[in-house]
Amino acid sequence: MSTIQVSPDKLKSLEECLCNFKGNVALHTRFRALFTLKALKSDEAVGIISKAFSDPSALLKHELAYCLGQTKKISALPTLESVLRNTAEDPMVRHEAAEAMGAISDPSSVSILREYLTDSNRSVRETCEIAIAKIEWDNSEESKKMQGSSSESQRFTSVDPAPATSSLLRRPPSSSSSLSTESISALQSQLLDTSLPLFKRYRAMFSLRNIGTPEAIDALSSGFADSSELFKHEIAFIFGQLVSPHSVPALLKVLQDTQESDMVRHEAAEALGGIATPEVLPHLREWMNKEDAPSVVRESCQVALDMWEYENSNEFQYANGLGSTIPITVA
Ligand SMILES: [Fe+2]
Ligand SMILES: [Fe+2]
8 A cells, every 4th residue: 555645744733633642632533543643654653653652541552553553564563562561551452562563474573472472361362372373374375375366355454363264265255155155154163163273263254254244244243152352352343344234233232241351342332333323323322421331341432433423424534634535443
């Protein structure tokens, strides 16, 4: 993707907005500035995003880490490494830093990620496992062969934590229904098989995303019964990418489940904001205003409401001021 040029004044105002120097910028407005900076994919943008890690909001900080990974800039690695190494930081933020290192995919990150395979937090451990497998896969023969053949995954602009399963990648999503059903049930078996490495299960997950039919969404929803918070939050993230109303009942169930982890509920809230059908609105409002709900859930609903309003408006772009449309999936 070509880089977008902006004036120094515009960069300064994005920095003031994201870092909230004056203390009066709403969280969802800061998110919009962040997504604008992410789209710039420049070292200056990486520098500004890195500065905002002094903020108290775990939600904002995990999104900073996500966006740094999506820029694929090597210059983001020192910040991401220090976030991962900071064991006092919220695990959701550390997880996202490790995942971002996987997205940037520099071989130098492997030894750092290995140090955290025994981290006390399960999501951090599992993320490091997947990120290492991704970096190794990116340098494999299979990866080279698959380059340029992934017509389905080009629908999605994200750098994913795992590639789709290669043997099923070239099958068109609308191929004969028996083949499609067969593929979906084979992928669902891999998705749910806890004896397989997580990276392999993630590959099945992204294959199901690329198929994207209601049947594939049902198969993905069955993953919400898993015990891994990381695994479940990725399914919710994928639903945010697919923006299919078919996933709304499963996502609402996750958002409303007070026994579910904050990270999974947060991802469900933001997916619902992107899908933006009328029935999700009262639920987002309810959880945004619930005083005893975890702050990550409340803040996610605030951002999700802004996304909902954007999707239901005539606004041209979510991340504004660049004169081009920026696709959004809040992580
Ligand atoms: Fe995440
Ligand atoms: Fe997230």
